[in-house]
Amino acid sequence: MRTYLLLALVLLTRNAGAEEVLKWNQGGWKYWDAAKLEAPDWKAANFDDQAWKDGTSPLGYGDDDIKTKISFGDNDAAKILTYHFRHAIELDDVVHLAGEMIVDDGAVVFANGKEVYRINLPQGELKPTTTARIAKSGDLERYKHKFVIEKDKLTKGKNIIAIEVHQIGGTSSDLAVDLQLEAVVDDAEFKKRKDAAGQEAEMIENAINTAEAASQ
Numbered sequence: 001m002r003t004y005l006l007l008a009l010v011l012l013t014r015n016a017g018a019e020e021v022l023k024w025n026q027g028g029w030k031y032w033d034a035a036k037l038e039a040p041d042w043k044a045a046n047f048d049d050q051a052w053k054d055g056t057s058p059l060g061y062g063d064d065d066i067k068t069k070i071s072f073g074d075n076d077a078a079k080i081l082t083y084h085f086r087h088a089i090e091l092d093d094v095v096h097l098a099g100e101m102i103v104d105d106g107a108v109v110f111a112n113g114k115e116v117y118r119i120n121l122p123q124g125e126l127k128p129t130t131t132a133r134i135a136k137s138g139d140l141e142r143y144k145h146k147f148v149i150e151k152d153k154l155t156k157g158k159n160i161i162a163i164e165v166h167q168i169g170g171t172s173s174d175l176a177v178d179l180q181l182e183a184v185v186d187d188a189e190f191k192k193r194k195d196a197a198g199q200e201a202e203m204i205e206n207a208i209n210t211a212e213a214a215s216q
């Protein structure tokens with residue numbers, strides 16, 4: 001009886017538990033931290049990133065928990081404003097993904113070239129000189145932002161998650177990015193995650209709008 005119960009619990013845990021497809025503090029990140037990236041297709045799944053550097057997350061600079069220190073250029077008072085990151089993930093089946101991201105300051109996440117999440121950045125086209133909307137400080141710098149990637153953006157086998165990170169300004173002392181992704185097979189569970197991410201995004205958008213209005 002006890003064995004049976006244990007087995008049932010294990011199965012239940014397996015069903016409910018989401019499988020991690022990308023972990024915090026993971027190696028295998030590719031990044032571009034030089035001033036100019038002349039590659040409009042850098043976020044595409046088939047882009048050749050062999051010339052990019054390799055690293056383990058969190059990637060960035062200026063804080064103690066950074067595992068891979070990237071370059072901000074040669075001028076501390078006029079740092080590079082935009083940085084590019086890529087990571088390949090393998091999917092045995094096409095499933096929804098639920099993610100959490102740490103970012104200092106603003107970022108856009110792409111799945112196989114399609115935008116899936118944008119945080120603390122203006123709408124519309126982003127330029128290398130675009131800056132984040134508000135400066136992050138304190139606990140906000142390591143806040144785990146929730147988002148989802150719907151399965152219609154994904155494919156069986158290799159997928160590329162690409163992130164464009166923007167600084168608040170050229171004098172900002174720090175930058176960071178790290179990401180976790182889980183496969184969510186259960187539709188009801190995915191809806192729960194998607195709703196939670198949507199509510200959080202709306203709350204953050206309102207808070208940023210308020211902060212921007214107050215600073216004008």
Ligand SMILES: [Ca+2]
Binds near residue numbers: 105167168
């Ligand atoms: Ca910063």
